[in-house]
Amino acid sequence: MNEGKFADRVKYLAPSPIRKMMAIAKELVAEGKTVYELNIGQPDIQCIPEFARAINKKASTGQINYAPYIGEKYLRETFARYLNHYFDRRRVSHLVVDTENVLVTVGASHALSNTFLAICDPGDEILVIEPFFSPYIGFLAVSGGVLKSVPTRAEDGFALPSDEEIQKHITPKTKAILFNSPNNPSGKIFSKEEVERLARIALKNDLFIIGDEVYREMILGETEAFSLLQVEFSDEDENEKFKNSMIVVDSSSKSFSLCGVRIGFVVSKPGLLEKIALVNAHTVACVSDLLQYGVAGAYDAILSQPEFLENLRNTYRERLDATMEAIDEFLPNVVAPRPAGAFYVMIKFPEIDDANEYCHFMLEKFNLGGETVAATPAHAFYRDPELGKNEIRVALVVPPDKMRKSIRIMAEALKAYKIFKGNQAKPALW
Numbered sequence: 206m207n208e209g210k211f212a213d214r215v216k217y218l219a220p221s222p223i224r225k226m227m228a229i230a231k232e233l234v235a236e237g238k239t240v241y242e243l244n245i246g247q248p249d250i251q252c253i254p255e256f257a258r259a260i261n262k263k264a265s266t267g268q269i270n271y272a273p274y275i276g277e278k279y280l281r282e283t284f285a286r287y288l289n290h291y292f293d294r295r296r297v298s299h300l301v302v303d304t305e306n307v308l309v310t311v312g313a314s315h316a317l318s319n320t321f322l323a324i325c326d327p328g329d330e331i332l333v334i335e336p337f338f339s340p341y342i343g344f345l346a347v348s349g350g351v352l353k354s355v356p357t358r359a360e361d362g363f364a365l366p367s368d369e370e371i372q373k374h375i376t377p378k379t380k381a382i383l384f385n386s387p388n389n390p391s392g393k394i395f396s397k398e399e400v401e402r403l404a405r406i407a408l409k410n411d412l413f414i415i416g417d418e419v420y421r422e423m424i425l426g427e428t429e430a431f432s433l434l435q436v437e438f439s440d441e442d443e444n445e446k447f448k449n450s451m452i453v454v455d456s457s458s459k460s461f462s463l464c465g466v467r468i469g470f471v472v473s474k475p476g477l478l479e480k481i482a483l484v485n486a487h488t489v490a491c492v493s494d495l496l497q498y499g500v501a502g503a504y505d506a507i508l509s510q511p512e513f514l515e516n517l518r519n520t521y522r523e524r525l526d527a528t529m530e531a532i533d534e535f536l537p538n539v540v541a542p543r544p545a546g547a548f549y550v551m552i553k554f555p556e557i558d559d560a561n562e563y564c565h566f567m568l569e570k571f572n573l574g575g576e577t578v579a580a581t582p583a584h585a586f587y588r589d590p591e592l593g594k595n596e597i598r599v600a601l602v603v604p605p606d607k608m609r610k611s612i613r614i615m616a617e618a619l620k621a622y623k624i625f626k627g628n629q630a631k632p633a634l635w
C-alpha cells in the first residue's frame with residue numbers, strides 16, 4: 206500500500222489500545238452480548254437538558270454560521286464566568302479569568318494538539334509526568350514533537366520526584382512540562398506544593414507549562430484540585446514571565462457529560478492564546494457554531510444549578526465505594542490505590558505478567574452468565590515498556606451494582622485466565 210510514500214509522523218499514529226479494546230467491545234455488543242464497557246471514559250450520566258434547549262433554539266433560527274476562529278464570544282464569556290464561579294466556590298479570590306483568556310477548540314484533544322503545533326518544531330520535546338493519558342503521544346506526533354516522561358510509582362502514591370530528578374529529564378530540546386490533575390489514569394491530584402514546584406522548574410528552565418484540567422470537577426474525596434491558574438510568584442517579573450508561559454486545557458466532555466459534542470478550551474494570556482488560535486484558523490477554520498451555543502447553554506445552566514455537579518460527584522463517589530469494596534472482597538491480592546479524582550481505578554495484578562493478554566482473554570474468551578467486562582490494559586499509560594504491564598484501568602461508568610458485578614467477573618476471569626495460561630504452558634502430548 207505504498208507505505209514508503211507516507212510522512213514519518215504517520216508511524217506514530219497507531220490506533221490507541223483504548224480504541225482497539227473499544228472496537229472489540231462494540232462488536233460483541235452488536236452481536237447481542239452483555240459487555241460492561243469500563244474501558245473508556247465515556248460518562249453515562251445524562252447531560253444537562255439546557256444543552257438540547259440551546260441547540261434547538263439556535264437551530265430554529267435557520268442561521269448556522271462560521272464562528273470566529275478563537276471561538277464564539279458568547280461561549281468564551283460563559284466559560285470565563287464558569288471558571289470564575291468555580292474559583293469563587295473554592296474561595297480562591299486572587300484570580301479573574303476574562304473572555305480574552307479563552308479559546309474554544311474541538312475538545313481538549315484539539316486544545317492539546319494545537320498547543321503542541323504552536324510551540325513545537327520537529328524533534329522538540331514535551332516532558333510529561335507518567336502515568337499519563339496515552340493519546341498525548343499521537344497529539345504531539347502531529348507536530349513532530351517527542352514525548353518524554355518523568356516516572357512516578359503507584360507504591361509512592363504517584364508522588365512527584367525531587368526537582369533534581371525532574372531536572373535530569375530536561376534537555377535543550379524540551380519545550381514544555383505537561384501534567385494532568387486530577388489524573389487519568391491514576392486518579393492522583395497534584396498537591397499545591399507539587400504544582401508550584403513544577404511551575405518553578407518550568408520558569409527556571411524557560412519552558413511552557415501545560416496543565417490538563419479536564420477532570421477539575423470530578424473530585425472523589427475531600428481534596429480539591431489545585432489549578433495551575435492559581436499559581437502566583439511573589440516576584441512580579443517572575444510572575445509575569447510565568448503567566449506568559451502557562452497554558453491550561455479544559456473540556457466539556459467529562460464533567461458535563463458532553464464527550465460527543467467535542468468542545469474544549471485553552472486558557473492563557475491573550476498573546477499566547479492568539480498563537481494557538483491561529484492553529485485553529487489554519488486547521489479546522491473554526492469550531493461548530495451550533496455546538497458552541499449548546500455548550501454555552503449547558504455552562505450557563507450550571508451556574509444557576511450547582512447541584513448538577515454536586516450530584517455528579519456523589520454519583521461517581523458511590524460507584525467508587527462499590528468498586529473499592531468489591532475489589533477488597535473479590536480481588537484480595539491486587540494493588541488498587543483509591544483515586545482522589547477523575548473517574549478511573551488502576552488495578553495492579555501481582556499474579557500476572559501480561560494484563561493486555563488478560564484483558565483480551567476476559568473480553569473475547571470469557572463470560573460469567575453471559576456477561577463480561579472490557580477494561581484497558583495500562584501499559585500504554587507509561588512511556589517505559591517495562592511499566593504498567595500487569596496493570597489495568599477501569600472507568601466508573603456504570604451504576605454501583607454493575608461496578609460490583611464487573612469486579613466479580615474480573616475475579617472469575619482471572620481464575621479462568623490462570624488455568625488457560627497453565628494449560629498453555631504444558632508441553633504438547635504429541
Ligand SMILES: Cc1ncc(COP(=O)(O)O)c(C=O)c1O
Pocket residue numbers: 246311312313314315338385388389417419455456457458464468469
Ligand atoms: C486527561 C485527558 N485529557 C484530554 C482528554 C481529551 O478530552 P476531549 O474529549 O475533550 O478531547 C481526555 C479524554 O479522555 C483525558 O482523559
